[in-house]
Amino acid sequence: MEMPQPNSEILLKKAKVAAALRAVLPHDAVIDDPSETRAYECDALTAYRCPPMIAVLPSTTQQVSDVLKICHREGVPVVPRGSGTSLAGGALPTADCVILGVAKMSQVLETDYENRLIRVQSGRTNLSVSGAVEEEDFFYAPDPSSQLACAIAGNIAMNSGGAHCLKYGVTTNNLLGVTMVMMDGEIVEIGGGHLDSSGLDILGIICGSEGQLGVVTEATLRILPKPEGARPVMIAFDSNEVAGACVADIIKAGVLPVAIEFMDRPIIEICENFAKAGYPECEALLIVEVEGSETEIQDQLDRICTIAQKHNPVELRQSQSDAESAAIWLGRKSAFGAVGQVADYMCLDGTIPVSALPEVLRRIKELSKHYGLRVGNVFHAGDGNMHPLIMFDANKEGDLELCEAMGADVLRLCVEVGGCLTGEHGVGIEKRDLMEDQYSASDLEIQMAVKDVFDPGWLLNPAKVFPLSVSESRRAS
Amino acid sequence: MSAPLFPQDEAELSAAIIDAAGPLQILGGGTRTIGRISEGQKLSTAQLKGIVLYEPGALTLVAKTGTSIADIVTALAAENQKLAFEPMDHRIMLGTEGTPTLGGVMAANVSGPRRIQVGAARDFALGVSFVDGSGRFLKNGGRVMKNVTGYDLVKLMAGSWGTLGVLSEVALKVLPVSETQATLKIHVSYWDHAVACMSAALGTPFDVSGAATVRDAAGGLGVIIRVEGFEASIRYRMTELKARLAKFGETEEISDPWAEVKDLPAWAPLDTVWKVSVRPTDALNVIAMMKELQKDYGFSCQLDWGGGLMWLGLDAKQARDLPACIQVHTALQGAVAQLGGHATLMKSDILSEQDIPHFQPLSRPVEMITQTLRGKFDPRGILNPGRMN
Numbered sequence: 001m002e003m004p005q006p007n008s009e010i011l012l013k014k015a016k017v018a019a020a021l022r023a024v025l026p027h028d029a030v031i032d033d034p035s036e037t038r039a040y041e042c043d044a045l046t047a048y049r050c051p052p053m054i055a056v057l058p059s060t061t062q063q064v065s066d067v068l069k070i071c072h073r074e075g076v077p078v079v080p081r082g083s084g085t086s087l088a089g090g091a092l093p094t095a096d097c098v099i100l101g102v103a104k105m106s107q108v109l110e111t112d113y114e115n116r117l118i119r120v121q122s123g124r125t126n127l128s129v130s131g132a133v134e135e136e137d138f139f140y141a142p143d144p145s146s147q148l149a150c151a152i153a154g155n156i157a158m159n160s161g162g163a164h165c166l167k168y169g170v171t172t173n174n175l176l177g178v179t180m181v182m183m184d185g186e187i188v189e190i191g192g193g194h195l196d197s198s199g200l201d202i203l204g205i206i207c208g209s210e211g212q213l214g215v216v217t218e219a220t221l222r223i224l225p226k227p228e229g230a231r232p233v234m235i236a237f238d239s240n241e242v243a244g245a246c247v248a249d250i251i252k253a254g255v256l257p258v259a260i261e262f263m264d265r266p267i268i269e270i271c272e273n274f275a276k277a278g279y280p281e282c283e284a285l286l287i288v289e290v291e292g293s294e295t296e297i298q299d300q301l302d303r304i305c306t307i308a309q310k311h312n313p314v315e316l317r318q319s320q321s322d323a324e325s326a327a328i329w330l331g332r333k334s335a336f337g338a339v340g341q342v343a344d345y346m347c348l349d350g351t352i353p354v355s356a357l358p359e360v361l362r363r364i365k366e367l368s369k370h371y372g373l374r375v376g377n378v379f380h381a382g383d384g385n386m387h388p389l390i391m392f393d394a395n396k397e398g399d400l401e402l403c404e405a406m407g408a409d410v411l412r413l414c415v416e417v418g419g420c421l422t423g424e425h426g427v428g429i430e431k432r433d434l435m436e437d438q439y440s441a442s443d444l445e446i447q448m449a450v451k452d453v454f455d456p457g458w459l460l461n462p463a464k465v466f467p468l469s470v471s472e473s474r475r476a477s
Numbered sequence: 478m479s480a481p482l483f484p485q486d487e488a489e490l491s492a493a494i495i496d497a498a499g500p501l502q503i504l505g506g507g508t509r510t511i512g513r514i515s516e517g518q519k520l521s522t523a524q525l526k527g528i529v530l531y532e533p534g535a536l537t538l539v540a541k542t543g544t545s546i547a548d549i550v551t552a553l554a555a556e557n558q559k560l561a562f563e564p565m566d567h568r569i570m571l572g573t574e575g576t577p578t579l580g581g582v583m584a585a586n587v588s589g590p591r592r593i594q595v596g597a598a599r600d601f602a603l604g605v606s607f608v609d610g611s612g613r614f615l616k617n618g619g620r621v622m623k624n625v626t627g628y629d630l631v632k633l634m635a636g637s638w639g640t641l642g643v644l645s646e647v648a649l650k651v652l653p654v655s656e657t658q659a660t661l662k663i664h665v666s667y668w669d670h671a672v673a674c675m676s677a678a679l680g681t682p683f684d685v686s687g688a689a690t691v692r693d694a695a696g697g698l699g700v701i702i703r704v705e706g707f708e709a710s711i712r713y714r715m716t717e718l719k720a721r722l723a724k725f726g727e728t729e730e731i732s733d734p735w736a737e738v739k740d741l742p743a744w745a746p747l748d749t750v751w752k753v754s755v756r757p758t759d760a761l762n763v764i765a766m767m768k769e770l771q772k773d774y775g776f777s778c779q780l781d782w783g784g785g786l787m788w789l790g791l792d793a794k795q796a797r798d799l800p801a802c803i804q805v806h807t808a809l810q811g812a813v814a815q816l817g818g819h820a821t822l823m824k825s826d827i828l829s830e831q832d833i834p835h836f837q838p839l840s841r842p843v844e845m846i847t848q849t850l851r852g853k854f855d856p857r858g859i860l861n862p863g864r865m866n
Binding site: 112113114115116117137138158159161165166169170172173177182186188189190192193194195196197198199200201202203204205207208209225226227228248249251252253254256292293295296299300303351352353354355380382383384385418419420421422423424425426427431435438439440442443444446447449450451452453454465 | 557592599617619620628630633654673681706709821837839843847853854
């Protein structure tokens with residue numbers, strides 16, 4: 001993956017910029033010693049690394065504004081960073097950039113149960129937002145797998161989803177307002193405690209803009225009352241096609257589960273070896289979870305089981321207790337870790353129309369054979385958001401490149417069947433060079449024109465999202 | 478003025494915009510006469526018609542923007558599915574004619590009572606195709622449920638009232654129709670009880686899909702709470718809700734009143750109507766202010782979305798004279814600016830010719846962003862100019 005050459009004039013200004021930053025931030029909030037900036041050299045896409053010139057850790061919106069004013073004046077690129085859990089390289093630095101980390105900004109600013117909202121600083125982790133409202137039996141719905149570590153800032157940047165989005169929606173559907181600092185240091189309030197916008201939906205474009213339009217420092221989030229209970233059923237099939245058909249039938253029947261997770265044979269085997277969850281021998285496994293009171297849960301599970309029985313499942317296991325629920329989820333939740341034990345892997349994130357599921361799984365299998373790389377599929381089937389895990393050996397020369405080439409083919413396949421490159425991880429650098437497969441030149445031009453509005457100098461996270469050749473003239477200006 | 482333009486496809490739409498010599502008045506069915514209707518030649522999407530793709534198993538429908546909402550609802554009903562955001566039909570309240578279209582609903586981001594539970598029209602838009610002010614044909618999003626590929630211009634286009642581009646196609650997420658629904662009415666005495674009652678209902682785990690106020694024939698105030706789902710589940714949730722909400726007033730189960738909450742037929746005779754969005758509990762501040770301003774004259778008020786959506790209205794007598802009505806309008810937008818939210822003038826005979834902002838004025842930095850964005854999408858400023866002012 002290519003990154004732009006660092007600007008030598010900026011590198012020469014390092015001491016001056018660091019001194020200016022120290023003048024507006026506490027001493028320990030400016031990191032410029034190369035042995036320490038290394039801590040910020042990558043995010044969760046660890047195949048790519050580059051220590052930044054300087055990292056800063058402000059604590060307030062005003063400090064963020066001061067930092068951005070300095071970088072704006074000096075023409076220094078800024079890469080915003082939440083918790084660094086991006087799988088797409090969204091927080092990957094360049095050697096001439098300032099990393100602006102929001103990790104110190106984790107306060108709860110307001111909880112308002114009557115109006116069902118919470119206002120937090122954006123460095124707060126996803127799970128600790130729910131933690132802050134738990135005692136009143138509320139929760140924050142979007143639940144990316146990294147929710148223990150990932151920050152709301154990153155969730156907003158990538159418009160993160162999660163397993164339970166089928167019912168509750170993704171970040172953009174649960175975000176009411178932000179305080180954002182523009183690249184020139186101006187502080188802007190967008191949205192708030194009310195619903196919808198009277199003017200243009202600026203909040204809607206900020207969410208998912210991958211830190212390229214501004215630095216979000218505070219967020220107002222919708223919180224929801226916790227369901228009374230939740231329970232899954234595990235359904236095993238002897239073919240992916242039948243499992244796919246069962247998913248479509250469940251959705252059509254009007255039962256709206258909170259999650260429908262799909263695992264194929266390679267993943268089932270790896271997870272079973274790793275977690276001993278007691279998964280059966282089969283080609284495809286569905287975990288379908290429903291919520292409500294005990295009676296409601298039973299009623300919905302009965303309906304789902306009736307539908308599933310028509311597809312002759314190999315096994316159908318309704319959870320009867322918390323322990324059984326945990327066992328059913330155990331394998332699924334340890335999937336990424338389990339695969340990590342047997343190989344290096346790249347996790348893709350394309351989304352496809354649910355109807356294309358069997359075809360796409362078949363063609364991924366063909367690509368796997370063609371490239372000689374193993375692939376496991378684990379994903380949110382209810383909304384077609386796939387996570388093919390391509391396994392490779394990082395120590396074997398050429399294997400990473402082979403894996404990347406195969407990944408690109410899989411994502412092109414997702415686009416070909418009517419889907420998209422990324423459902424919840426974001427473009428970052430990982431899918432940047434494939435954008436032209438999904439969008440025409442004018443489609444990309446209008447998106448870049450939006451960035452021009454917020455950041456005319458293209459200093460915020462400039463080498464992401466758009467293919468470098470496409471954004472070159474803007475970045476150079 | 479030249480005859481209205483009715484492009485038949487995207488190429489004609491693009492040509493019409495490129496050839497435009499001056500401002501264009503963009504419309505779908507022309508049923509939502511909200512905001513300052515711009516001068517200029519009419520350009521309607523009404524002939525861009527038809528459902529392009531419908532996959533019930535994937536909960537997805539793609540249609541051209543001139544497709545009528547009625548046609549979409551009919552197609553969905555055949556598969557037992559629905560537009561979950563239940564868009565308001567503005568014709569009754571505004572006294573307009575014409576056919577509401579998908580394009581109009583999206584361009585105005587029109588939602589109904591279920592918005593509080595499932596989201597707004599913008600949350601159900603998966604992808605858009607449109608022609609911008611330079612005549613470029615553009616796409617954003619797609620037809621899948623989750624998509625974070627590039628910037629989300631779908632949200633930006635929803636609610637932009639045709640000022641950034643003319644929508645030609647929209648992909649929608651749809652949902653199954655619930656097996657059944659039930660509505661609980663709680664007779665309350667005061668507005669603060671009504672808001673507290675709705676907050677309490679929405680704070681339960683019972684998936685409330687509507688929380689609004691109603692007036693009975695005698696003028697008594699009531700809160701209505703809707704739940705939807707399978708029969709057994711509805712029975713359970715209604716019992717629980719009754720028990721928890723009884724402290725706010727006498728409860729009774731009533732038959733489906735939601736069309737009236739959504740389309741406001743009772744508001745048709747009013748002279749002036751505002752739509753206000755605030756934090757639900759802030760609705761009480763707005764009501765207090767209106768009581769003060771209209772203390773000898775009165776006003777109409779209905780809350781929806783748990784109090785987050787307020788409808789405020791004046792009949793011809795209550796609107797009194799022009800200065801008084803302008804004062805109410807200005808005070809309303811001023812109060813809402815303080816509280817955070819927005820107030821939009823939906824209709825007014827008395828105010829229609831006045832030089833006042835129909836939409837909530839924006840903060841200075843947001844106004845700057847808005848202007849610059851418009852310049853990128855519509856450099857000649859010909860698409861519905863001034864509509865959102």
